[in-house]
Amino acid sequence: DAKTTQPNSMESNEEEPVHLPCNHSTISGTDYIHWYRQLPSQGPEYVIHGLTSNVNNRMASLAIAEDRKSSTLILHRATLRDAAVYYCILRDPLNYGGSQGNLIFGKGTKLSVKP
Amino acid sequence: DSGVTQTPKHLITATGQRVTLRCSPRSGDLSVYWYQQSLDQGLQFLIHYYNGEERAKGNILERFSAQQFPDLHSELNLSSLELGDSALYFCASSADGAVRGSIYFGEGSWLTVV
Numbered sequence: 001d002a003k004t005t006q007p008n009s010m011e012s013n014e015e016e017p018v019h020l021p022c023n024h025s026t027i028s029g030t031d032y033i034h035w036y037r038q039l040p041s042q043g044p045e046y047v048i049h050g051l052t053s054n055v056n057n058r059m060a061s062l063a064i065a066e067d068r069k070s071s072t073l074i075l076h077r078a079t080l081r082d083a084a085v086y087y088c089i090l091r092d093p094l095n096y097g098g099s100q101g102n103l104i105f106g107k108g109t110k111l112s113v114k115p
Numbered sequence: 116d117s118g119v120t121q122t123p124k125h126l127i128t129a130t131g132q133r134v135t136l137r138c139s140p141r142s143g144d145l146s147v148y149w150y151q152q153s154l155d156q157g158l159q160f161l162i163h164y165y166n167g168e169e170r171a172k173g174n175i176l177e178r179f180s181a182q183q184f185p186d187l188h189s190e191l192n193l194s195s196l197e198l199g200d201s202a203l204y205f206c207a208s209s210a211d212g213a214v215r216g217s218i219y220f221g222e223g224s225w226l227t228v229v
Contacts, residue, residue: 046217102160103207107157
């Protein structure tokens with residue numbers, strides 16, 4: 001169901017920036033790009049979302065390619081607490097009656113952070 | 116703390132039994148979502164309710180049912196339980212039905228079927 005492709009795992013060093021890629025070559029014009037993360041033994045947590053323009057919030061930045069076929073989640077300074085599985089998800093708010101309008105999780109990228 | 120409350124946190128029951136999981140959404144949120152997470156299947160979307168009405172169905176088994184009450188809390192009923200139903204069940208909520216923004220997950224209910 002998930003229309004995104006992410007690496008299975010990535011490693012980072014503490015206090016260094018992390019760039020988590022996501023490919024979504026079949027994205028439609030009304031699909032929003034959402035990122036969630038799941039820390040061990042916790043529920044998923046919202047990180048950021050966007051449609052066309054790059055987005056920044058206190059947790060991360062989202063860089064969206066001009067053709068929208070890929071995006072990158074940027075953690076500016078990784079901490080040990082950022083070790084989690086990161087999910088890139090496409091959602092179409094106009095299709096709320098179908099599964100496409102809901103958050104359909106893929107396998108995500110497991111991020112490890114080394115001290 | 117996301118503001119979404121799920122009970123019970125842990126539950127152990129036998130095959131063939133029936134259980135009810137409860138979810139209280141964040142104050143003011145009209146949408147409730149249920150997800151199942153098992154080791155081999157990952158996070159699976161089950162069902163979405165908006166203001167008491169079913170909005171979308173995902174991979175929910177016929178043995179499972181859900182409802183959202185007038186006070187907006189929701190219950191997920193699992194019956195004729197099988198060993199494979201052992202999983203972590205998450206509830207999430209959001210303010211609207213079209214889910215333009217973020218949704219907020221609870222800490223989950225661990226179900227073990229023995």
